[in-house]
Amino acid sequence: MSSQDDKRVKDAVDRALKGAGLSRRDFLKLSSGGALLAGAAAGTGSLLHSPPARAVSTNARIVIVGAGAAGLSCATRLARELDGADVILIDRRQDHYYQPGLTLVGTGVWQTEKLLDRNRRYVPSSVNWVHDMVIEYDPDNNRVVTETGQVIEYDFLMVATGVQVNYSVIEGMSENLIGHRGVGCVYDRPELAERTWQAVDHFVNEGGIGLFTRPPGDMKCAGAPLKVTMLTESRMKERGTRDRAEMHYLPPGTSLFSQPHTEDFLRRNLPQRDIHIHWDHPLKAIDPDRKTATFKTPLGDETLDYDFIHVVPPMSAPDALRYSPLAAQEAPFRGWLEVDRFTLQHTRYPNVFGAGDVNGVPVGKTAASVKAQVPVAVENMIQIIQGATPTAAYDGYTSCPLITELGQAILVEFDYDLNMKPSFPFISPYQEHWVPWVMKDRLLLAAYKAMLRGRI
Amino acid sequence: MAFSIMGLLAVVLEFFRGWLWFIGLFLLLDFALTFYFLKRSTGCRTCWVLPAYVTIGFGVFIFILSMITLPTITKSSWAALSGIDYLALIGASIGFGALFAILAFPFILNLLGIRSRPRPDNTGQATRTETPTPPKAPPQPAMTEKVAD
Numbered sequence: 338m339s340s341q342d343d344k345r346v347k348d349a350v351d352r353a354l355k356g357a358g359l360s361r362r363d364f365l366k367l368s369s370g371g372a373l374l375a376g377a378a379a380g381t382g383s384l385l386h387s388p389p390a391r392a393v394s395t396n397a398r399i400v401i402v403g404a405g406a407a408g409l410s411c412a413t414r415l416a417r418e419l420d421g422a423d424v425i426l427i428d429r430r431q432d433h434y435y436q437p438g439l440t441l442v443g444t445g446v447w448q449t450e451k452l453l454d455r456n457r458r459y460v461p462s463s464v465n466w467v468h469d470m471v472i473e474y475d476p477d478n479n480r481v482v483t484e485t486g487q488v489i490e491y492d493f494l495m496v497a498t499g500v501q502v503n504y505s506v507i508e509g510m511s512e513n514l515i516g517h518r519g520v521g522c523v524y525d526r527p528e529l530a531e532r533t534w535q536a537v538d539h540f541v542n543e544g545g546i547g548l549f550t551r552p553p554g555d556m557k558c559a560g561a562p563l564k565v566t567m568l569t570e571s572r573m574k575e576r577g578t579r580d581r582a583e584m585h586y587l588p589p590g591t592s593l594f595s596q597p598h599t600e601d602f603l604r605r606n607l608p609q610r611d612i613h614i615h616w617d618h619p620l621k622a623i624d625p626d627r628k629t630a631t632f633k634t635p636l637g638d639e640t641l642d643y644d645f646i647h648v649v650p651p652m653s654a655p656d657a658l659r660y661s662p663l664a665a666q667e668a669p670f671r672g673w674l675e676v677d678r679f680t681l682q683h684t685r686y687p688n689v690f691g692a693g694d695v696n697g698v699p700v701g702k703t704a705a706s707v708k709a710q711v712p713v714a715v716e717n718m719i720q721i722i723q724g725a726t727p728t729a730a731y732d733g734y735t736s737c738p739l740i741t742e743l744g745q746a747i748l749v750e751f752d753y754d755l756n757m758k759p760s761f762p763f764i765s766p767y768q769e770h771w772v773p774w775v776m777k778d779r780l781l782l783a784a785y786k787a788m789l790r791g792r793i
Numbered sequence: 794m795a796f797s798i799m800g801l802l803a804v805v806l807e808f809f810r811g812w813l814w815f816i817g818l819f820l821l822l823d824f825a826l827t828f829y830f831l832k833r834s835t836g837c838r839t840c841w842v843l844p845a846y847v848t849i850g851f852g853v854f855i856f857i858l859s860m861i862t863l864p865t866i867t868k869s870s871w872a873a874l875s876g877i878d879y880l881a882l883i884g885a886s887i888g889f890g891a892l893f894a895i896l897a898f899p900f901i902l903n904l905l906g907i908r909s910r911p912r913p914d915n916t917g918q919a920t921r922t923e924t925p926t927p928p929k930a931p932p933q934p935a936m937t938e939k940v941a942d
């Protein structure tokens with residue numbers, strides 16, 4: 338951290354303390370007292386309505402942008418761990434949906450209703466929720482500007498805006514096509530995943546040529562395109578229609594999955610199931626009338642016919658952030674939030690932190706990563722509020738319950754070094770099992786909700 | 794990623810959140826039934842062995858039912874199971890068996906746990922046996938009784 342950065346943080350801290358009528362020394366005393374009280378309170382806390390373990394007294398103004406998995410989880414934690422802070426959550430979206438379930442809706446395993454929820458249920462009463470979208474970040478003046486023209490100032494900023502799905506990058510593709518003319522995509526809203534299931538269902542019954550794509554660049558849940566492919570194939574076997582279909586998986590490069598053991602498994606497994614892999618095939622365009630898809634291969638454009646195509650558009654940070662001073666200016670994370678991969682603190686604006694998919698970090702655009710990132714980002718932000726140096730570190734933990742068949746999955750969990758990090762050492766991360774399937778189908782939604790409430 | 798005990802409990806709580814009212818109601822009913830049984834059984838000859846056996850039998854039945862149906866209920870099949878899955882299936886089935894048995898015990902106890910009711914004029918059998926028996930009167934032929942020919 339440069340001295341200018343230090344100064345910026347100190348200024349923010351002093352402003353916050355001054356507003357509360359405290360000196361730095363008073364503040365530290367209060368904080369340690371608060372921490373002691375918090376320790377006592379934690380022992381008696383009940384799970385249902387845990388009384389907040391107030392740890393740190395501050396009147397800092399904290400703005401959280403985005404009320405998705407990461408934003409809500411940050412809001413509940415900050416509201417619980419800070420006493421007197423002015424926490425503002427900005428997001429226009431009122432509905433909350435469980436994105437990891439989209440794959441299951443898109444393949445007919447779940448009903449849409451199971452995904453649907455309301456943000457209101459998770460926003461703590463002490464948090465001020467602004468129903469608006471940020472269109473401009475002005476970190477030099479510690480403020481954001483919203484679509485309706487509100488200028489909201491902050492002492493500390495948590496960016497948790499997730500990713501933006503860029504349909505327009507694929508010529509001929511639009512959201513309206515999903516569910517029609519053999520086009521599917523599970524990467525958007527639940528109703529589009531439901532429409533995808535109609536297209537998948539038709540393909541499973543009728544057969545034909547199925548193309549399953551994956552975009553270049555960073556994306557959320559890189560396992561989802563594989564899951565859709567394998568679940569569709571599994572459905573065909575279930576209905577006895579497998580011999581009616583020709584299935585192709587088209588990754589943009591020369592790998593299927595970042596974790597090497599899982600990569601090996603998939604390289605064996607897909608061909609065994611007669612799913613043809615076409616390396617270096619990023620989708621460039623689709624023509625829904627003629628039912629053709631064009632891929633930009635190293636040997637030139639290649640056009641293939643399809644009866645069903647699973648389109649996964651390229652993803653980026655939302656435009657407002659992507660073109661802001663907070664975005665990384667250089668590869669490999671150009672356009673993503675520029676954070677230190679361990680502390681999740683912005684590398685140029687130390688009063689800014691990031692959580693969730695928007696972070697420019699090597700792996701981890703999953704809800705499982707959110708679970709690991711949020712406690713780190715929140716703890717480090719609180720340390721900065723206290724005038725200390727951030728010490729908590731995110732190790733890159735990410736997880737993917739890779740569904741290989743209906744009723745079977747591999748629980749793949751790994752870190753920045755791509756080493757397996759199994760939560761339950763008795764479940765092999767190298768083999769298909771029923772237990773991870775049950776976890777995905779029955780338990781992970783509960784874990785997700787516990788995370789939104791800041792309990793795990 | 795390690796899960797703490799509190800973390801696991803929080804997940805379990807979220808899992809059952811929609812059903813908490815029902816579980817609460819059921820537990821209340823169980824407590825009420827147990828209390829009712831203890832009240833009713835004062836002065837009665839109680840039997841714990843039969844209800845215990847029936848409860849264990851019920852638990853075993855649920856265990857077997859779970860073993861057979863859990864893979865299908867979870868949209869999977871027996872063919873998908875391997876290694877650790879069998880252990881998990883057995884563990885989960887034992888859990889379900891035990892849970893259902895515990896929940897059913899107060900009901901079964903009320904149905905089968907009381908052997909005989911107290912006589913209206915006595916408070917209990919122990920008192921009755923201690924009461925000195927009145928001297929037996931010599932048997933009188935009943936008025937209607939036929940005298941042997």
Ligand SMILES: Cc1cc2nc3c(=O)[nH]c(=O)nc-3n(C[C@H](O)[C@H](O)[C@H](O)COP(=O)(O)OP(=O)(O)OC[C@H]3O[C@@H](n4cnc5c(N)ncnc54)[C@H](O)[C@@H]3O)c2cc1C
Pocket residue numbers: 402403404405406407408427428429430435436437438439440469470471472497498499500523524525557558561655657692693694695702703704705706707736737738
């Ligand atoms: C098909 C699919 C399958 C998946 N499968 C899995 C899985 O199996 N396991 C797993 O762990 N993860 C999975 N994920 C990934 C997981 O859902 C995401 O990683 C997680 O939701 C990320 O949380 P987030 O808060 O960063 O973003 P989100 O949950 O997407 O929330 C972002 C929020 O920011 C808001 N926002 C955006 N821009 C602005 C703005 N300018 N101003 C204000 N608000 C803004 C949005 O409205 C949104 O509410 C899957 C995702 C998909 C799509």
